[in-house]
Amino acid sequence: MLIEKTINEYTDLMSSDYGALGGGGASALSGSLGAALTAMVGTLTLGRKKYAGDQTLAEATARRCCQLKTAFLSVMERDTAAFEAVSAVFAMPRDTEEERQARNDAMQAALKGCTETPLEVMALCVESLELARGLLGHSNQSAASDLGCAALQLGAAVQGAWLNVLINLDGIEDAAYVADRRTRGEALLEQARLLSDEVYAAILQALS
Numbered sequence: 001m002l003i004e005k006t007i008n009e010y011t012d013l014m015s016s017d018y019g020a021l022g023g024g025g026a027s028a029l030s031g032s033l034g035a036a037l038t039a040m041v042g043t044l045t046l047g048r049k050k051y052a053g054d055q056t057l058a059e060a061t062a063r064r065c066c067q068l069k070t071a072f073l074s075v076m077e078r079d080t081a082a083f084e085a086v087s088a089v090f091a092m093p094r095d096t097e098e099e100r101q102a103r104n105d106a107m108q109a110a111l112k113g114c115t116e117t118p119l120e121v122m123a124l125c126v127e128s129l130e131l132a133r134g135l136l137g138h139s140n141q142s143a144a145s146d147l148g149c150a151a152l153q154l155g156a157a158v159q160g161a162w163l164n165v166l167i168n169l170d171g172i173e174d175a176a177y178v179a180d181r182r183t184r185g186e187a188l189l190e191q192a193r194l195l196s197d198e199v200y201a202a203i204l205q206a207l208s
Helices: 005-013 023-045 049-089 097-134 139-167 174-208
Strands: none
Touching: 023 049, 023 097, 023 139, 049 097, 097 139, 097 174, 139 174
8 A cells, every 4th residue: 555655655656657556646645644734723723821722723723624525535546556456457358349448448537536535635735724723713822834835735736636636537538527527627726726725815814
């Protein structure tokens, strides 16, 4: 499993010709880091008298972001498996019309699988960014830069995931499916980009 690898092992694998661990996996990992940073900011707010009125929010945010951190990593694993399913199609025979049809059907199903995982990353990013925004003005100011970094990680994650959605939609023949996922992805992208920009701008202003 990817999550059991060391950082060196993971980056070595990503820099190789393995292929399955590419932009989709990197986006999911970036999302996990963003959620983890947000959880850290919440945790660093707990037990501080200065933020006595924010304890419930901080605790709930830290707890949920720890769950989201794990959810991102789960998607990373499934995204890699989805890519491997696409790769497996190329080994299928295509000598007869029946074999070519079976191969095409398998490829269409595999491409849809590769579309669903980055869309899931995008949805997780939106939720994580909403939680990060909730900590603005209600968290340990000593960790303000960390909250800003969380917003950047999540913003990068959602944009990277969107690119992976688009490249897979390009090969899918089901027009209704393509239109639905494109609409859904565009909405998630807009939400996430606005949230990421809002959090980062607020932190930048506070630290300037």
